[in-house]
Amino acid sequence: MTFDHDIKATVRTIPDYPKKGILFRDITTLLADARAFRRAVDELVHPWAGAKVDKVAGIEARGFILGGAVAHQLSAGFVPIRKKGKLPHTTVRIAYSLEYGIDEMEMHADAVQPGERVILVDDLIATGGTAEGAVKLLRQIGANVVAACFIVDLPDLGGAAKLRAMDVPVRTLMAFEGH
Numbered sequence: 001m002t003f004d005h006d007i008k009a010t011v012r013t014i015p016d017y018p019k020k021g022i023l024f025r026d027i028t029t030l031l032a033d034a035r036a037f038r039r040a041v042d043e044l045v046h047p048w049a050g051a052k053v054d055k056v057a058g059i060e061a062r063g064f065i066l067g068g069a070v071a072h073q074l075s076a077g078f079v080p081i082r083k084k085g086k087l088p089h090t091t092v093r094i095a096y097s098l099e100y101g102i103d104e105m106e107m108h109a110d111a112v113q114p115g116e117r118v119i120l121v122d123d124l125i126a127t128g129g130t131a132e133g134a135v136k137l138l139r140q141i142g143a144n145v146v147a148a149c150f151i152v153d154l155p156d157l158g159g160a161a162k163l164r165a166m167d168v169p170v171r172t173l174m175a176f177e178g179h
C-alpha cells in the first residue's frame, strides 16, 4: 500500500453519516483538488501501466468517477456495475450488504467476454460486501478479475482481507484505522 499523507489530508470525515455511529470518509474533497485527483488516479493505475487490461469495472456511483479515469489511462473499456433497475439490457444481479445497508447490484451479462482481464475500481473498501458482490458478478460471466483498487481502505472492517481470500489482489492508497 502506498501511504500518501498529501492526498490523505484531502479526504473529509463526516461523523454520523448516513447513520449514527458511521464515520463517513468523503472523497468529494479529494476529487475537487486537481492535484490530489490526478495523483490518486496515477497511483491506482501505476502497477498496470503497459499490462494487458481489457476492461475496468466501476461500482456505482463513486466508482464510476474513478473507474472512467482509470479506464481512459489504461486504454481499457469501462463496465458499469449499477444499483438494480438501471441497466436496459439483460443483466446478472446479486444482493449484497455494506457497512450501512443492503442493496442489489447488476451488470450487463454481455459486458465482459469470458477470459477478459478486468480491474475492479471503487473509491473505498469497508466491509468488502460491495466489492465481493461485484467480483462474484464478474466471475459469473467469465471475467478474469486481475485486481481490485480503491483509494481508501478501512482495514478494521476487513474488506481488503476478504477480497484477498477470494484470490483478488488488492491495491489501496491510504487507510483509516478505527474506521
Ligand SMILES: O=P(O)(O)OC[C@H]1O[C@H](OP(=O)(O)OP(=O)(O)O)[C@H](O)[C@@H]1O
Pocket (backbone or CB within 6 Å): 059, 060, 061, 062, 063, 097, 098, 099, 100, 122, 123, 124, 125, 126, 127, 128, 129, 130, 131, 159
Ligand atoms: O465495503 P463496503 O462495506 O461494501 O462499502 C463500500 C461501498 O460503500 C460505498 O458506496 P455506497 O453504496 O454508499 O454508494 P454510492 O457510491 O452511490 O455513494 C462505497 O463507494 C463502496 O461502494
Ligand SMILES: Nc1ncnc2[nH]cnc12
Pocket (backbone or CB within 6 Å): 022, 023, 024, 025, 026, 098, 099, 100, 124, 126, 127, 154
Ligand atoms: N465509512 C464509510 N465512508 C464512506 N463510504 C463508505 N462506504 C462504506 N463505509 C463507508
